[in-house]
Amino acid sequence: MSSGKTVLSVRDLKLYYRTRKGVVKALEEINFDLEKEDVLAVVGESGCGKSTLARALVRVLPRNIHTYEGKVFLNGRNVMELDEEAFRREVRWKKISIVFQGAMNSFNPVYKIGQQVAEPLVIHDNVEKKEALKKARQLIELMGMPGVFAERYPFELSGGMKQRAAIAMALITNPEIVILDEPTSALDVLTQANIINLLKRIKNEFRLSYIFITHDLGLASELANKVAVIYAGKIVELSSADVFYTEPKHPYSRGLIASVPTLTTDRKPEFISGAPPSLIDPPSGCRFHPRCRFAWDKCSAEEPGMIKVGEDHLVRCWLYGDGK
Numbered sequence: 001m002s003s004g005k006t007v008l009s010v011r012d013l014k015l016y017y018r019t020r021k022g023v024v025k026a027l028e029e030i031n032f033d034l035e036k037e038d039v040l041a042v043v044g045e046s047g048c049g050k051s052t053l054a055r056a057l058v059r060v061l062p063r064n065i066h067t068y069e070g071k072v073f074l075n076g077r078n079v080m081e082l083d084e085e086a087f088r089r090e091v092r093w094k095k096i097s098i099v100f101q102g103a104m105n106s107f108n109p110v111y112k113i114g115q116q117v118a119e120p121l122v123i124h125d126n127v128e129k130k131e132a133l134k135k136a137r138q139l140i141e142l143m144g145m146p147g148v149f150a151e152r153y154p155f156e157l158s159g160g161m162k163q164r165a166a167i168a169m170a171l172i173t174n175p176e177i178v179i180l181d182e183p184t185s186a187l188d189v190l191t192q193a194n195i196i197n198l199l200k201r202i203k204n205e206f207r208l209s210y211i212f213i214t215h216d217l218g219l220a221s222e223l224a225n226k227v228a229v230i231y232a233g234k235i236v237e238l239s240s241a242d243v244f245y246t247e248p249k250h251p252y253s254r255g256l257i258a259s260v261p262t263l264t265t266d267r268k269p270e271f272i273s274g275a276p277p278s279l280i281d282p283p284s285g286c287r288f289h290p291r292c293r294f295a296w297d298k299c300s301a302e303e304p305g306m307i308k309v310g311e312d313h314l315v316r317c318w319l320y321g322d323g324k
């Protein structure tokens, strides 16, 4: 699926939030590469840092940032070095765009859909309003909706249609990379499937790379050729999708896969006991150790790094390499 050309390389990305209770270590040691036409699924439970990663990559950050550092190479250039003005002009929407979590419910109720889809073009590319509206209408049609929907208000569209419009908005500036943060959650199964098919078609047509954030492993398997599993702010497993779904190595990944119900076997879904930890004071050593049935002394004492267990397959767990 991928072409071998690296479009995005993330190195040691870290993001902490400041709160009244303390510093939330939401992301640490984030490292991955995205090649042209890759679909990297980022999976993990609620609160593990998926949306924080999305926001860090497009630098749409809340005010209470404590630490935001690392390197993000876009086509070989470290865009973390750009000031806000240059980042807005050259990167956000232009090269990397995003469908935010809950985007379909974030349209402004008083503006027509077409106007809102056109907005990034007007703001970021200084395109004339009329021209931008024309392109918005074309994209709305490309998303499988009648062009006249551009004239409708958000309340006149179904959830699935609004989500298509949100995807159109992310595409209007011709980006290379699109981040999709839970693009189908809160939609019924059939609408989900339609959106996934649409995303596949659009990806092939525009030769896009996606970062596809989801807590739904079944959905991820439909689209992704690479998987990053995040737990408590860190990537704990990174591999090709084929390897991940057939030979998951990290106990957390195995737990996630075992929790997916299947229609084809009698196997009962199993659940990972407990809940993800507070990121203000995460567990010592391996952050997963309080929930891991394989844990031993070393796991709470020392933190594992990413250990190579195969070609392009990394796992953050002492069970592998020389850890045991």
Ligand SMILES: Nc1ncnc2c1ncn2[C@@H]1O[C@H](COP(=O)(O)OP(=O)(O)OP(=O)(O)O)[C@@H](O)[C@H]1O
Binding pocket: 017, 018, 019, 024, 026, 044, 045, 046, 047, 048, 049, 050, 051, 052, 053, 062, 064, 101, 215, 279
């Ligand atoms: N603005 C903020 N200030 C302080 N803490 C925050 C802020 N935004 C997120 N967090 C915390 O950072 C951690 C990661 O949150 P994030 O929203 O990235 O998780 P997520 O994986 O996207 O979860 P979900 O699946 O529920 O969308 C959580 O502990 C969350 O409470």
Ligand code: SF4
Binding pocket: 250, 251, 252, 286, 287, 288, 289, 290, 292, 293, 294, 295, 296, 299, 304, 316, 317, 318, 319
């Ligand atoms: S390092 Fe230990 S606690 Fe962490 S996932 Fe591996 S076995 Fe479990």
Ligand SMILES: [Mg+2]
Binding pocket: 050, 051, 052, 101, 181
């Ligand atoms: Mg989220």
